[in-house]
Amino acid sequence: MSAVTTGAEPHQGPVPGPYFLTAAAGAVSGIARRTPVLPAPFLDEITGAEVHLKCENLQVTGSFKVRGAATRMLMLTAGQRRRGVVACSSGNHGRAVAFVAEQLGVPAVICVPEWVDPVKLAAMRSHGARMVVYGATYDEAEAKSFEIEAEEGLTYVHPFDDPHVIAGQGTIGLELLDDLPGLETAVVPLSGGGLISGIGLALTSADPAVRLIGVSAERARVMHESVPAGQPLEMVEEKTIASALSGGIGRENRHTLRLVTELVDEFVLVSEPEIGAAMRATAAESGLVVEGGGAVAVAALMAGRIDVAGQRVAAVVSGGNVDPTLYASILTG
Numbered sequence: 001m002s003a004v005t006t007g008a009e010p011h012q013g014p015v016p017g018p019y020f021l022t023a024a025a026g027a028v029s030g031i032a033r034r035t036p037v038l039p040a041p042f043l044d045e046i047t048g049a050e051v052h053l054k055c056e057n058l059q060v061t062g063s064f065k066v067r068g069a070a071t072r073m074l075m076l077t078a079g080q081r082r083r084g085v086v087a088c089s090s091g092n093h094g095r096a097v098a099f100v101a102e103q104l105g106v107p108a109v110i111c112v113p114e115w116v117d118p119v120k121l122a123a124m125r126s127h128g129a130r131m132v133v134y135g136a137t138y139d140e141a142e143a144k145s146f147e148i149e150a151e152e153g154l155t156y157v158h159p160f161d162d163p164h165v166i167a168g169q170g171t172i173g174l175e176l177l178d179d180l181p182g183l184e185t186a187v188v189p190l191s192g193g194g195l196i197s198g199i200g201l202a203l204t205s206a207d208p209a210v211r212l213i214g215v216s217a218e219r220a221r222v223m224h225e226s227v228p229a230g231q232p233l234e235m236v237e238e239k240t241i242a243s244a245l246s247g248g249i250g251r252e253n254r255h256t257l258r259l260v261t262e263l264v265d266e267f268v269l270v271s272e273p274e275i276g277a278a279m280r281a282t283a284a285e286s287g288l289v290v291e292g293g294g295a296v297a298v299a300a301l302m303a304g305r306i307d308v309a310g311q312r313v314a315a316v317v318s319g320g321n322v323d324p325t326l327y328a329s330i331l332t333g
Helices: 018-028 041-047 065-073 078-083 092-104 118-126 138-152 163-179 194-206 222-229 256-263 272-286 293-302 324-331
Strands: 037-039 050-055 085-088 108-112 130-133 185-189 211-217 266-270 312-317
Touching: 018 065, 018 163, 018 194, 037 163, 041 050, 041 272, 041 293, 041 312, 050 163, 065 092, 065 163, 085 092, 085 138, 092 108, 092 118, 108 118, 108 138, 118 130, 130 138, 163 194, 185 194, 185 293, 194 211, 194 256, 211 222, 211 293, 222 256, 222 266, 266 272, 266 293, 272 293, 272 324, 293 312
Parallel strands: 050 312, 085 108, 108 130, 185 211, 185 312, 211 266
Antiparallel strands: 037 050
């Protein structure tokens, strides 16, 4: 795929093509970890497939988000680094931005909604970011972050709708191509679309036949509903154990809605009980701590929502940052 130039806003640029993704891999390698791909026999038994887990829950910040944050922030000019960055997050993106900012010596402001996971909030603070807890919903916190961007002249680090962020997440796809030759289906969590867009660009540039499946929580399904609508929708936020998937896709979405529409072959929704069951199974069968948003791909396979019999499959486990009290209640639930 070739690069396509769009827009003129600071967070815009070329939609990632193969060379862009390769450059992102070089940037990410100095900050993020190449995460393991582990067999999942319990999913083989359920699905009749050969399933492997791409374990981004073992990433340096506990989620895939550090890849996109690193790729974007390494593009900052000297002046932008001095002034600092701002981001909005439900937790994992904010932690990634705070971590990368600490590594690069860049001031960071992170806006989070009032319902943010306390474990993720503490992690962001531990990396020295200035925290702004604002609003009952993600969208309210996001609006506050845009205000701070304008008032303080900071550079915005978008959680998903940015070509550099998409390219950074796409390095997962490059690793899957290396580690799982002959991959036939990739099952990926779907929220704002940066993760699945990047992975999809990487996989389809190598083999257009690879099937890409996006899995959303029933209570965090804005992108799932926006694709058939052909435009970004706004939906009431619902409480979910997959809180990392919460939030909208932005009324002015410029990249991910189009990329998700073009690249994703199938869309699946999973329920709260199914997500909880997947979290318990990954702990019991694979010894992995996985947060709700990180477990949705496993949930879809366990629930039989995807026909993958006889195929080589990758399920992306996107994060493992979860409040211990909530996690304990799910494991015993």
